[in-house]
Amino acid sequence: MTEPAAETTIYHEPGAGGAPLLWGPAFALAGYLAELSLGGPTHIFAWVLVGVVLLLLSAAWVYARRRFLLVRVTPSMLWQGRETLPVARIAELAEIDAPLGTRVLGGGWTVPRKYTEVPVRLDDGSLALAWARDGERLRSALHEARKAG
Known part of the structure; x- marks a missing residue:
């Protein structure tokens, strides 16, 4: 990390x-x-x-x-717990409900309790769940990081 x-x-x-x-x-x-x-x-x-x-x-x-439970966004990287994801891999921030079984970023089976899920579509077409206590702030930070990158 x-x-x-x-x-x-x-x-x-x-x-x-x-x-x-x-x-x-x-x-x-x-x-x-x-x-x-x-x-x-x-x-x-x-x-x-x-x-x-x-x-x-x-x-x-x-x-x-x-x-x-670390969540961090920089112009080039998204940290979710133990996992790092380059922001360039995020194709779009999905405005959909993620289906059951969607991969959760950070290595867990589910989004941590009391955290909001933020669905993201990756560059390979797959859907993943990012998460944060304040989902709207994470979503806006990811938008900002995608613009900067």
Whole structure:
């Protein structure tokens, strides 16, 4: 997923932000403060361990979402999760409902949940499904990329 540094990004969805990384340590801190406010014994090591474990689990979750749900459009390339597609291969943006079994860009079986599908016709005549949280913005970014390319 490397790209030329000089190429501008027309549309970008990272897949996940960094906020979920704070949930585990915040939960552990809240648990420790609850123990402290109740006046009983405090288990500092246990809460630190809980915070670290939850941080690691959420880091794996954020990494996976950033890798598999990335959407990015530049004047020459479309990134959909693990797959890259040259914009020059997009013959047209189809205004049709894609039939069942249409290939989904990015390597998945279906369009990710809560994402909008954008049917595209490729230069070989096949139909594929691009996807984004904001389907209209992806569609306009692809139009812009096709004009630029």
